[in-house]
Amino acid sequence: xxxxxxxSNVISIRDRGFLYGDGVFRTLRVTNGQAQHWxxxxxxxxxxxxxxxxxxxxxxxxxxxxxxxLRNQTDCAIKLIVTRGISTRGYAPSTKTTPTHIWDVAPLxxxxxxxxxxxxxxxxxxxxxxxxxxxxxxxxxxxxxxVLAAGEWNDAEIAEGLLMDTDGNVIEGVRSNLFSVLNGTxxxxxxxxxxxxxxxxxxxxxxxNSNKVPLEIRAMSWDEVINADELFIVNSLNGVWPIRELExxxxxxxxxxxxxxxxxxxxx
Amino acid sequence: xxxxxxxSNVISIRDRGFLYGDGVFRTLRVTNGQAQHWxxxxxxxxxxxxxxxxxxxxxxxxxxxxxxxLRNQTDCAIKLIVTRGISTRGYAPSTKTTPTHIWDVAPLxxxxxxxxxxxxxxxxxxxxxxxxxxxxxxxxxxxxxxVLAAGEWNDAEIAEGLLMDTDGNVIEGVRSNLFSVLNGTxxxxxxxxxxxxxxxxxxxxxxxNSNKVPLEIRAMSWDEVINADELFIVNSLNGVWPIRELExxxxxxxxxxxxxxxxxxxxx
Numbered sequence: 001x002x003x004x005x006x007x008s009n010v011i012s013i014r015d016r017g018f019l020y021g022d023g024v025f026r027t028l029r030v031t032n033g034q035a036q037h038w039x040x041x042x043x044x045x046x047x048x049x050x051x052x053x054x055x056x057x058x059x060x061x062x063x064x065x066x067x068x069x070l071r072n073q074t075d076c077a078i079k080l081i082v083t084r085g086i087s088t089r090g091y092a093p094s095t096k097t098t099p100t101h102i103w104d105v106a107p108l109x110x111x112x113x114x115x116x117x118x119x120x121x122x123x124x125x126x127x128x129x130x131x132x133x134x135x136x137x138x139x140x141x142x143x144x145x146x147v148l149a150a151g152e153w154n155d156a157e158i159a160e161g162l163l164m165d166t167d168g169n170v171i172e173g174v175r176s177n178l179f180s181v182l183n184g185t186x187x188x189x190x191x192x193x194x195x196x197x198x199x200x201x202x203x204x205x206x207x208x209n210s211n212k213v214p215l216e217i218r219a220m221s222w223d224e225v226i227n228a229d230e231l232f233i234v235n236s237l238n239g240v241w242p243i244r245e246l247e248x249x250x251x252x253x254x255x256x257x258x259x260x261x262x263x264x265x266x267x268x
Numbered sequence: 269x270x271x272x273x274x275x276s277n278v279i280s281i282r283d284r285g286f287l288y289g290d291g292v293f294r295t296l297r298v299t300n301g302q303a304q305h306w307x308x309x310x311x312x313x314x315x316x317x318x319x320x321x322x323x324x325x326x327x328x329x330x331x332x333x334x335x336x337x338l339r340n341q342t343d344c345a346i347k348l349i350v351t352r353g354i355s356t357r358g359y360a361p362s363t364k365t366t367p368t369h370i371w372d373v374a375p376l377x378x379x380x381x382x383x384x385x386x387x388x389x390x391x392x393x394x395x396x397x398x399x400x401x402x403x404x405x406x407x408x409x410x411x412x413x414x415v416l417a418a419g420e421w422n423d424a425e426i427a428e429g430l431l432m433d434t435d436g437n438v439i440e441g442v443r444s445n446l447f448s449v450l451n452g453t454x455x456x457x458x459x460x461x462x463x464x465x466x467x468x469x470x471x472x473x474x475x476x477n478s479n480k481v482p483l484e485i486r487a488m489s490w491d492e493v494i495n496a497d498e499l500f501i502v503n504s505l506n507g508v509w510p511i512r513e514l515e516x517x518x519x520x521x522x523x524x525x526x527x528x529x530x531x532x533x534x535x536x
Binding site: 001009011014017053081084130131132135140143151 | 269271277279280288289320321345361374399410412419442
């Protein structure tokens with residue numbers, strides 16, 4: 001672990017990241033000593049910092065730290081957290097605060113290989129995401145909704161829970177973005193009111209655009225999701241996972257999902 | 269500062285309070301070496317912990333630590349934070365996690381005495397609170413909305429910003445609860461969809477009930493607020509502050525507000 005470039009596994013109890021969740025983060029997969037899609041992650045970090053007016057640490061600085069961290073790593077998960085830093089009492093952010101940045105290295109989660117090939121079992125969460133356009137899309141540190149949703153089940157066979165918002169739109173998974181295939185068109189929920197816009201979601205969107213695969217980003221109802229021809233979820237650690245079971249529905253054909261997995265190289 | 273009973277000003281970067289804002293807190297005023305309304309604060313802490321299934325530290329343990337901390341203090345602000353603690357990777361909370369509890373002592377904020385006597389200038393924030401019934405009322409560590417709202421102004425003459433929710437109901441101040449007087453009735457916004465239910469709000473409600481002052485807890489529109497006969501805000505550090513100016517409206521009579529200040533002993 002590194003805190004502001006120095007080996008440490010602690011932060012101040014007055015860091016605003018702790019007091020208010022006043023910060024953003026990225027989770028990266030490291031494969032064969034390489035941080036996957038680091039540039040895309042940095043760009044998202046930069047956007048997310050800008051959205052809540054945190055000064056994003058320099059690309060060259062973070063890249064040098066990352067390379068240093070990876071010197072003795074082959075495969076692992078790396079978390080990068082940037083907070084607004086330590087300030088005087090109170091919610092009001094100060095422009096004088098120096099951001100804190102933290103790297104944390106952990107083993108990759110050990111999921112069954114069949115989840116990528118044969119698909120996962122998913123469920124619908126009871127918790128509904130609140131709508132906050134000012135924070136929508138941002139991977140910020142206010143993640144209590146995800147904690148509550150993830151706490152709804154403890155059946156290890158269920159790999160993911162899907163989340164609707166308070167208006168009944170399906171938004172994402174607890175730790176993934178969602179895609180569906182409807183009559184040959186890729187459809188993914190718009191994240192204008194809530195949800196986290198991940199790097200893998202962006203990669204799938206970019207791939208579809210480059211390959212002239214029809215793609216729509218829009219509100220999705222539960223009916224559309226449960227009646228989709230295919231469903232898959234994506235995130236940076238696990239790549240692309242088909243959904244084979246969701247509530248009472250089962251899927252066996254993953255034609256488009258396979259194509260996405262292969263062409264994006266995301267068959268983890 | 270104390271972390272889990274020992275002198276420290278740091279926590280693990282893997283504490284869920286930091287990673288996800290997975291925790292709750294209280295802010296107490298200490299006057300003449302006495303923590304004001306400690307029992308009420310503990311009860312709220314217990315309720316908030318229960319609402320997100322964190323095991324609340326024992327009352328006797330916390331009281332002993334608090335008394336120890338206050339041995340050399342006269343007037344100060346004390347923050348008590350309880351997080352779910354350190355767990356393995358991922359959002360899902362584990363029942364095996366031991367909560368972390370933190371005490372932080374800081375000087376009292378130095379506000380003009382006239383704010384309690386002559387009232388404050390307040391504004392309406394642009395940020396609208398999201399609606400999440402599962403977290404409504406809880407003083408949890410996901411406070412980015414408060415940070416964004418507090419960042420909307422830097423005029424030191426403006427003591428507080430009022431917040432509406434995404435449906436246009438007035439809910440609270442950035443760091444206070446709101447009361448209005450409408451034809452002799454105290455009206456305070458209901459906090460079923462968002463907002464933080466503070467100890468001073470509860471004290472005012474209790475006082476009104478005991479003294480047969482008519483009180484309503486319900487949705488409040490901006491029109492009602494701006495046309496109220498009196499407005500006041502309450503929090504644990506500052507007690508009761510009348511609002512003398514809000515956007516274009518000015519108030520000069522604070523009859524009910526004075527009564528609340530005097531009878532609750534909250535003329536800080």
